[in-house]
Amino acid sequence: MTRDTIVALGLMAVAGLYWLGADQIRVSKLEGIIGAQVVPKGLAVSLAVLSVLLIAQELLRPRRAAGPAGEPEATGPRAHLRAAGMLLIGVGYLALVGTIGYMPALVLLVVASALYLGQSPSAWLVLVAVGLAVLYYLIFVRLLGIPLPPGVWPDVWQALAG
C-alpha cells in the first residue's frame, strides 16, 4: 500500500467523522431553505469522493514512476524526529506558560530550542534567551500594550505580601 493510499484512507475516515459532526449540528427554525448542516455535509462527501479518486489515481499510476510532485519535501526518519522534538518543545512551552508566566517560559523555550538545534550550552546562550525575552516583552507589553500571560506570580507575590 502506497503512502498516498494510506493518506486517502485516513482522509475518508476524516470525511466520515466530519459527516457525523455535521449531523450533530442543531436544526434551527431560523435557517431557511438551506440549513447549517448542508454545506458541511457536502464538504464531507466531496472529501470522501476526492479520497477515492486519490486511491484510483494511485492504482492507475505506473510503479516507480512517482513524479517530483509526489515527492515529500522533508524525508528521512531523522528529519521527522527532529521536527517532532521541536514540536514537543512548543507543547512544553504551552503547558508551562500559563503557570510560570511569559518571560520565564520564553527563556526556557529559546534555551531548549537552541540546544535542541545544536547550539552548545553556555552562559551566552542564557543571556541571548533572556535578551530576547526582554526584547519581546518591551515590544508587546510596553510598546503595543498587550498583556502577556503573567502566570501564578501575581498571586504568589500577593500571598507573600499579605
Added chain:
Amino acid sequence: MEMFAHAWTALTTTPAAFAAMGGVVWGIIGGALPGISPSITMALLLPFTFGMEPLTAIVLLAATYVGAEYGGSIPAILIRTPGTNAAAATVIDGYEMQLKGRGGEALGISLISGVTGGLFGLIVLVALTEPLAKVALLFTPMAYFALGILAISVIATLAEGMLIKGLITGVLGLMIAMVGTDPQSGVSRFTFGRPELLGGIDYILIMVGVFAVSELLVQAGLPGWQRPQRHMRVKLPSFLTWRRLWRPQLIGSLIGTFEGCMPGAGGSVAAFMSYNEAKRWSRRPEEFGKGSAEGIAAPEAANNTVACTALVPTLTFGIPGSNSTAVLLGGLLIHGLQPGPLLFTREPEFIYGLYGGLAVANVVQVPLGMLIMTPCLWLVSRPKPYLLAGIYGLIFSGVYSINQSLLDLWIVLGAGLFGYGLRYFGFPFLPLVLGVILGHMIESSYRRALVLSQGDHAIFLQDPVSAGLLAAAVLLVIGSLVRNWYSARRQKRSLQDGLDRAGTD
C-alpha cells in the same frame, strides 16, 4: 490628479510612509534568511498589524513583500543559497560574480533591477486594477460563489500532477472555515463546546501555522546554512553597465507583469522564464552562467514586478495568486476591507494610499538596501539555532497578542503539524489557505443564491457570470486531468521502453 492627491494625503497624514520603510527593512531581513519566504516574513508580521490603521497595516505587509524579494537575492549571491524561491534564478550568475570578487556589484544590480521592476509593476497595478474591479460590479451572489469555486480550482490545478491533492486541501480549508457560529441560523458548528471557537478559527492562525511553524519544523531537520562574509558593500552599477541592463530589465518586467496577474504563477516561474528570455535576446548569451549582469537583472526585475502585479487579482476579485498575496488578503479581511469594486469607491484613500506606500517602498529600497546590508549580514551570520529559537518565540508571542488566548497557540501549533504533514505527503498549501479565507464567502453566497431561487440549483447556470465562471472551473479541472493522464501515459511508456531495453541488453 485626484489619485495623486489621495495618495499624498494618505502618505502625509498617516504613518503609511514609515510603515513602507519598516516593511522594506523587515522584508529584506526576512528574505535574506534562507528558508524564510516572503509569505512567512509577512505572516510573522500579521499579529502586529491588528492594532494598526488599515492603510498602515496593509502598506507594511505589501512593503515587506517588496523588501523580501530583494532580500532573497542576498544569500543567493553571497552563499549560493536563495533566501526565497524567486531568488533561485539569481544564484546562477550572482554567485559566479561573487566568486570573481564582484559580489557587491551583483547586489547593486539586483537592487536596481528590483526597483525598476517594482516601479514598472506598480504602474501596471494602477492601470489595471480599477477597470478590472468594475467588472466585479456585475457579480451576484451566484457569481461570487462561482468565483470562489473557480479560485480554488485554479490554484489546485496549477500544481502539476497534484490536482486531486490540491482539491483535497481546498476542501479541508473549507471544512476549517465551517467552524464557529453559522451566520444565518446562529447555531454553533464544530465548536466542541469551546466558547473561544464560536467566532470561528482565525485564518491568521492557520496561515502562521502552515507557513511559519511548519517551516520551523522542516528547518529543524536540515543542516545549518553557510554563513556569509560579515562585510560587504552594495555597489550600484555604473552608467555603462546600466545601459546594458535595460533590455533584461524590460524582459523581466514584462514577464513579471504577465505572471503576476495570473493566479498561482508567482515570482519563481517569472524569474526563471525571464532568465531564459534574457539569455535568448542577449547580445552576449555566452556570458550567462558565468557571472553575467544581465542574468541577475532579468530575474530580479521579474520577481519584484510580480510583488506589485500579484495585487491585481487580489484587489480586484479577492483571488490571491500566491502564498504572499494570500497573507495580504488575510490582512485586508482582518481590517474589514473586502476586495472588489466597492473598495475603490468606498475607500479611495486606502487604495491610493496603498499605491503611494508601494511607490515609497520601491524607491526607499535603494538607500535602505545599502544601509542595512551590514546589520543584515550580521543577523544572517548568527547561528541558525539562535535565529530559529528567536522566531519560535516571536510566533508564540505574536499569535498570543491577537486574542490573548492560549487556545490560539495550540491551534497554531496544530496547524504547523498539519502543514508539516501536508509537506511530507506532497499536498500543496495554497488551496488550504484559500479555502479557509474564502470559505465564508463561498458558503454565504451559495446560501443567499438558493434563498433567491427557492432552493433551485439551476440559478447558478441561469446567471451568465456564474455559469461562465463555473464552466471555466470545470474546463480547468478537466484540462488538468487530461494533462495528468497524458503525463502518466508518457511516464508509463518510457518506463516500459527502459525495461525493454534492459531486457534486450
